[in-house]
Amino acid sequence: MPRILVVDDDPNSRKIIELMLSSQGYALTFAENGRDAVSKAQAEEPDLILIDVLMPIMNGHEATRHLKADPRTRQIPVVALTALAFESDRQEALSVGCNGYLSKPFTRRELLEAVLGFLPSDAAPDARQALA
Numbered sequence: 001m002p003r004i005l006v007v008d009d010d011p012n013s014r015k016i017i018e019l020m021l022s023s024q025g026y027a028l029t030f031a032e033n034g035r036d037a038v039s040k041a042q043a044e045e046p047d048l049i050l051i052d053v054l055m056p057i058m059n060g061h062e063a064t065r066h067l068k069a070d071p072r073t074r075q076i077p078v079v080a081l082t083a084l085a086f087e088s089d090r091q092e093a094l095s096v097g098c099n100g101y102l103s104k105p106f107t108r109r110e111l112l113e114a115v116l117g118f119l120p121s122d123a124a125p126d127a128r129q130a131l132a
């Protein structure tokens with residue numbers, strides 16, 4: 001089962017993502033800030049990381065820089081989740097090494113499409129069915 005690390009400081013946002021991805025064939029783990037995300041990513045080596053940008057202690061962009069500088073985690077795709085909706089914000093997410101970008105608020109379909117875009121093609125048949 002593909003493993004996704006969900007990183008957001010807002011418990012409601014984590015819950016929404018959990019509900020959107022429930023019963024889709026993913027194993028989810030959670031982190032509340034960038035520092036927590038980096039250590040969990042190193043320990044768990046998830047298949048995908050969904051990371052909020054604005055967080056205390058360490059923000060999503062700084063965490064992504066750390067993840068992409070570490071041989072243990074640099075191959076893990078990172079999708080930035082942000083309420084910032086300007087083109088410059090998208091560019092910044094990509095410039096720090098994020099592999100994708102999703103603007104909040106996003107629909108369940110948008111989230112599933114983003115997730116499926118980064119996981120192996122034979123993974124998560126349930127999610128593919130949900131989009132069919």
Ligand SMILES: [Mg+2]
Nearest residue numbers: 009052054055
């Ligand atoms: Mg936040």
